[in-house]
Amino acid sequence: QVQLQESGPGLVKPSQTLSLTCTVSGGSISSGDYYWSWIRQPPGKGLEWIGYIYYSGNTYYNPSLKSRVTISVDTSKNQFSLKLSSVTAADTAVYYCARKLKGSSWYDYWGQGTLVTVSS
Amino acid sequence: QSALTQPASVSGSPGQSITISCTGTSSDVGGYNYVSWYQQHPGKAPKLMIYDVSNRPSGVSNRFSGSKSGNTASLTISGLQAADEADYYCSSFTSSTTYVFGTGTKVTVL
Numbered sequence: 352q353v354q355l356q357e358s359g360p361g362l363v364k365p366s367q368t369l370s371l372t373c374t375v376s377g378g379s380i381s382s383g384d385y386y387w388s389w390i391r392q393p394p395g396k397g398l399e400w401i402g403y404i405y406y407s408g409n410t411y412y413n414p415s416l417k418s419r420v421t422i423s424v425d426t427s428k429n430q431f432s433l434k435l436s437s438v439t440a441a442d443t444a445v446y447y448c449a450r451k452l453k454g455s456s457w458y459d460y461w462g463q464g465t466l467v468t469v470s471s
Numbered sequence: 472q473s474a475l476t477q478p479a480s481v482s483g484s485p486g487q488s489i490t491i492s493c494t495g496t497s498s499d500v501g502g503y504n505y506v507s508w509y510q511q512h513p514g515k516a517p518k519l520m521i522y523d524v525s526n527r528p529s530g531v532s533n534r535f536s537g538s539k540s541g542n543t544a545s546l547t548i549s550g551l552q553a554a555d556e557a558d559y560y561c562s563s564f565t566s567s568t569t570y571v572f573g574t575g576t577k578v579t580v581l
Contacts, residue, residue, distance in 0.1 A: 390572075397474065397575040398509075398517065398560050411568055414472060447516060456505035456564045457522035464516055 353377040355448045355462035363442075363469050369435040373448030373462060380429050381406050386451040387431045388458065389422060391444040399444075403451060404431055438469045475500060475561055475573035482579040488549040491576045493561035494542060499571055501542035505564035508537060508546045512557045520559075521546060548578070556580045 359371035373387070380387060388403035402412035404422045412420050416435070424431040435442060445466050449458040476494040483489040493500065493508075500506055504524045509517035519528050521537035524544060534549045544563070548555055561573035 398562075398572040399474075400562075400570040400572060402569075413569060414567065455522070456503075456570070457507040457519055457562070458509075458517075459519055459528070461516040461518075 353450065353460050355450065355460055357446060357448050357462045357465040359465065359467070361466060361468060363438055363467060364471050365439055365469055366437055369433070369438050369442060369467055369469070371433045371446055371448075371465065371467070372430050373432070375429050375431075375450075379426075380424060380431065381426045383407075384453055386453060387422075387424065388449045388451055389433045390447045390449055390458070390461075392447070392464070393441075393444040401433065401435075401446075405453075440469050443467065443469045472499075472565060472567065472569060472571050475563060475571055477559075477561060477573040477576045479574070480577045480579065482581055483548075483551045484581045485551055485553065487551050488547060489551060489578065491546045491548075491559055491561075491578070493544040493546070493563075493573045495544075495563055495571070496542055498566040499563040500539065500544050500561075502566060503564050504539065506537070506539060506544040507562045508535075509560045509562065510555075510557045511560065517560060551580055553580050 354376045363369045386403040389401040404410045419436045421434040445464040447464045448462045450460040508521040511517045524539045525537040
């Protein structure tokens, strides 16, 4: 059974860079069968797709966040990461990592989510 | 990209059927049969309920069904149960090779 677990600071100062890591267990990122994604949800609001990465490093980003987002993968650690630069209070959200089967359009496994608050 | 439009809330009595709409454009919902639906209970991660417009993953009750007409997709829950009370989100692939979620619908069981 695959499991995804987000980790990283729960508090980030405005204008700094938010950094999160998703550790995958029960399956290999290098298998090439999946895309590895980040999705966020501001408190009391809806889901927002951030982007995803393939094990080879190919990335796809939400156009509205593209200038500030970097998603990377570390196959040796079976992890992938999110960096969001120049954060403001509007970036306060629960951040989820999730898995999408290659060739599909849906997310079948999600992490439990981690709340990141942007505040001084 | 703009979020897909869903009604903020839908309610129904136990045993009844309800339908949640998800309206997009020809660049997302209308252009592809790549609409999925997720159920989210408070404090929990979303759970896949429907994929590719009308397909149910293994383990999801057949009380949940999906359809699409033009730029609008729909999720129907029949035989409404207390456990169905949750937030529901649609999602679609887009012509930009990205994904977009709906605004979300809170389902209340009266």
